Structure formats: C-alpha cells, structure tokens
Amino acid sequence: MVTLAGTECLEVRSVTKRSLTARSYPVRVPRVPVGPLTPTVLGDCSQWLSVQGYSPGSAAGIVNLLERFSVWMQVVGAGVDDISEELLGRFVVAERTRDVVCVTAMRSLGTMRRFLRSGGYLGAVAVESGRSTPAQVAVTRWSSWMREYCGLTEKTVVARVHYAAGLLDGLAAADGELDWTRLDASGINAYVIERGRPYGAVARAHIVTAVRCLLRWALSTGHLDRDLAAAILKPAGSSRSLPRGVDAGQVAGLLGACDPVTAIGARDRALVVILVRLGLRAGEAARLRLDDIDWAGGLVKVTGKGRQHVLPLPDDVGQALEAWLRLRMRLRPPALDRAVFVRMNAPRQTMTTSGISGIIARLSGLAGIDPIYAHRLRHTAAMDVLASGGSLAETKELLGHVYTVTTMAYAKVDLASLRELVVRFGQVPR
Numbered sequence: 001m002v003t004l005a006g007t008e009c010l011e012v013r014s015v016t017k018r019s020l021t022a023r024s025y026p027v028r029v030p031r032v033p034v035g036p037l038t039p040t041v042l043g044d045c046s047q048w049l050s051v052q053g054y055s056p057g058s059a060a061g062i063v064n065l066l067e068r069f070s071v072w073m074q075v076v077g078a079g080v081d082d083i084s085e086e087l088l089g090r091f092v093v094a095e096r097t098r099d100v101v102c103v104t105a106m107r108s109l110g111t112m113r114r115f116l117r118s119g120g121y122l123g124a125v126a127v128e129s130g131r132s133t134p135a136q137v138a139v140t141r142w143s144s145w146m147r148e149y150c151g152l153t154e155k156t157v158v159a160r161v162h163y164a165a166g167l168l169d170g171l172a173a174a175d176g177e178l179d180w181t182r183l184d185a186s187g188i189n190a191y192v193i194e195r196g197r198p199y200g201a202v203a204r205a206h207i208v209t210a211v212r213c214l215l216r217w218a219l220s221t222g223h224l225d226r227d228l229a230a231a232i233l234k235p236a237g238s239s240r241s242l243p244r245g246v247d248a249g250q251v252a253g254l255l256g257a258c259d260p261v262t263a264i265g266a267r268d269r270a271l272v273v274i275l276v277r278l279g280l281r282a283g284e285a286a287r288l289r290l291d292d293i294d295w296a297g298g299l300v301k302v303t304g305k306g307r308q309h310v311l312p313l314p315d316d317v318g319q320a321l322e323a324w325l326r327l328r329m330r331l332r333p334p335a336l337d338r339a340v341f342v343r344m345n346a347p348r349q350t351m352t353t354s355g356i357s358g359i360i361a362r363l364s365g366l367a368g369i370d371p372i373y374a375h376r377l378r379h380t381a382a383m384d385v386l387a388s389g390g391s392l393a394e395t396k397e398l399l400g401h402v403y404t405v406t407t408m409a410y411a412k413v414d415l416a417s418l419r420e421l422v423v424r425f426g427q428v429p430r
Contacts, residue, residue, distance in 0.1 A: 035070030036079050042066060045115050052347035053333035054111075062108040062115075068095070069112070083121050088113065134178045135168040142217045150213075151306030153283075155353075164210035167191050180223045185231035188215075196235060204235035242412055245380035246372055251276055253367030254360070263327040264344050268359055270320040271341060275360070275374055277317050278302070279381030279399050282356040282374035288340040293321070302400060309400045382410045
C-alpha cells in the first residue's frame with residue numbers, strides 16, 4: 001500500500017515480464033503519408049470507405065495500400081493527373097517484386113481501383129478512333145448493335161465479344177482493312193473448334209452463339225452478302241438435356257439451412273422462396289428493387305433480358321420478403337441502394353447474378369445435399385405449375401418467355417400429362 005498526499009493507491013504490477021536478453025524496442029517514428037495523393041485523395045478515400053460501410057479494420061488496409069501507391073508515385077515522378085490503368089499495372093508489378101509481398105494488401109487493389117474510378121481520378125480507357133484498328137472499330141459497332149437492337153445486357157455483350165472477336169483477326173488484309181470475303185464455313189468452324197478447345201460443353205455452346213451473333217450483324221450491315229450462321233456445326237457434347245428441378249425434401253433442406261432470426265438467414269430464406277415460387281432467374285432476383293413490389297396490389301414487377309412482366313405476389317413470398325426487409329432496415333451501416341437483395345459485407349449494395357447463385361450453392365452445402373444453383377429452382381417453379389394442372393401458357397407467363405417453343409421443354413418432364421397420351425399394351429388407339 002502506497003500513500004500519496006493522503007490518497008490510497010494500489011500498487012500496479014505487470015502481469016508479464018520481458019526477457020532480460022530481449023532487444024529493446026526501436027524508437028518509433030509516427031508515419032506521415034507522403035506523395036501526390038496526400039492529403040486530399042487519402043481523405044476522400046477514408047470518407048468514401050466509411051460511406052460504403054467498410055469496417056475500420058478493412059478501411060485501414062485499403063488506405064494503407066493507397067498510401068503505398070502515393071509513395072511509389074512520388075518515387076517515379078507521377079502526379080494525380082497521371083493515374084491510369086497502365087500506371088496501376090506498373091505499381092502492381094513493383095509491389096509483387098518486393099522481398100515480402102503483403103497478400104492482404106494486394107486483395108484491396110480492386111477496392112482501391114473502384115475508389116479511384118468513382119472519384120474521377122481513374123478514367124475509363126478511351127480508344128481514339130484514329131489509333132484503333134479496323135477490327136476494333138468493327139467490335140465497337142457490333143457491341144452497339146447488340147445493345148441497341150438486340151437488347152442484350154452489358155455482361156452478355158462483353159462475353160460475346162470475348163468469345164467471338166478473335167474471328168476478325170484473321171480477316172486483316174495487307175492494308176489493314178478487314179476483308180470479309182475471306183470468311184467461309186470451314187474457316188469459321190476451325191475458329192470455333194480452336195476457340196472452344198480449353199472449355200467445356202456449355203462454354204463451347206456460348207462460343208457458337210457469339211459467332212452466330214457476329215455473323216448476323218455482319219449480314220445486317222452489308223459486310224457479308226450471304227448468311228453464314230447456319231454453316232456453323234453444333235459443338236460436340238452440347239445436346240440439351242431435360243430441365244432438372246429439385247424435390248420438396250431438397251427445398252426443405254435449403255430453407256432449413258437459413259436462420260430466419262439473423263439478417264443473412266432472413267435474406268437467404270426470402271431468396272429461396274421467391275426463386276422456387278416465382279421462378280425468377282438469378283439476374284432478375286439481383287435486379288429486383290423495392291419499388292418493383294406493389295404491396296397493396298399484391299404484385300411484383302420482374303425485369304430480365306430487356307423485358308418486364310408482372311407476377312402476383314403469393315402470401316408466403318410476401319411474408320418472407322417482409323421478414324427480410326424489416327431486418328434490413330436495422331442494418332448498420334444501411335444499404336447503399338434500393339435493391340431488395342443486398343450484400344451483407346461492404347459495400348452493401350446490389351448483389352451480382354453469381355452472388356445470388358452462390359448463395360443457393362452455399363445453402364445446399366449446409367443442407368448436406370448435392371450442389372444446387374439458382375436456375376434449378378427456376379426449373380422447379382415451372383415443373384410445379386405443370387404438376388398442379390397448369391398449362392404451358394401459364395408456365396410461359398410465369399417464366400416470362402417470349403416464345404412458347406422455349407417453354408415446350410418443360411412438357412417433356414410433365415409425366416402426368418404424358419401418361420395420358422401413352423396407349424397401353426393391348427388397347428387400340430382412339
């Protein structure tokens with residue numbers, strides 16, 4: 001007991017002791033950020049990360065990477081106006097050639113790039129028309145045609161360009177212009193075979209679709225005088241199988257893997273219910289907005305593949321959505337947009353199509369069943385309509401198909417209706 005000025009104080013002793021042979025701590029000097037990104041850009045980054053809902057720990061790692069980028073920019077003599085994808089690429093190479101590479105910091109590169117782009121520090125890559133090759137000009141015009149006349153999403157446009165743009169590389173003449181007369185059936189099929197060599201059956205079918213789309217554009221714009229799309233051979237192993245749904249036990253397993261008390265469990269449960277009951281595509285569920293739900297009228301507006309259709313909102317779907325949205329209102333930080341299904345990690349914004357399908361796959365793993373993805377739940381909804389006595393027309397309206405022939409695939413799995421068409425042995429057909 002030690003007494004100082006009449007005040008009793010307890011002696012504080014250290015719980016742990018340093019070894020007598022341990023090295024002394026070096027004098028720590030506070031780190032002061034340097035470089036062209038201080039202090040304005042670093043301050044903007046901290047504020048942007050806070051708005052996006054990143055935790056202080058995650059934000060610190062991203063800001064740390066931006067600070068290192070600022071120091072590197074000072075070393076190479078670059079300014080804020082010099083920030084480009086090429087400069088970022090050089091920085092990544094420099095970071096990866098260090099003696100000790102910080103893997104955690106490198107994972108923050110994507111978030112740092114999104115901040116620089118959203119803040120206007122990193123502009124989109126612009127291709128000058130004078131420097132672009134004829135093949136690049138053709139790809140740009142083909143992409144615009146797919147968006148404007150075909151109504152394809154940006155993701156589909158990028159995928160088709162990725163698969164089919166290489167076909168134009170073999171058309172360059174001596175003067176650099178594209179010689180479309182070089183295209184013939186054998187050359188197109190040779191390209192399709194070579195392009196699809198490292199891929200599976202599904203990707204090879206996408207390559208054929210992309211090449212056919214490119215040829216249709218070339219025909220419609222006068223580059224070709226004959227339709228070569230029909231000359232493409234069907235890739236091996238791409239025969240379309242029957243739609244496969246999931247049974248009631250598997251659906252119960254998916255729902256049982258969701259904890260409705262937690263926000264993530266309520267979100268996942270609402271997602272499973274709406275996919276099974278309304279047959280939404282994963283992309284349609286991702287694009288669903290709060291304004292698309294008419295609670296008073298019991299309707300929901302579905303947007304997908306450039307089209308919209310309105311579906312009735314069943315009671316169980318409405319209850320699952322209500323339970324999730326009530327918990328969503330309590331999220332801190334709140335969601336950044338009016339999407340119905342949002343990410344639980346920062347940034348809390350619209351989920352991607354792959355994220356929606358990934359949730360179903362994760363739930364199937366938790367339920368101990370074979371992997372299930374979102375599109376099989378869409379098949380389940382269609383098959384349930386037919387099993388309950390619904391017609392193909394009703395199934396077509398539910399799925400939002402434009403053509404009835406697309407919905408005809410589900411008639412092959414309507415066993416109850418098919419049995420009525422089968423003539424039993426020994427009976428005379430009517």
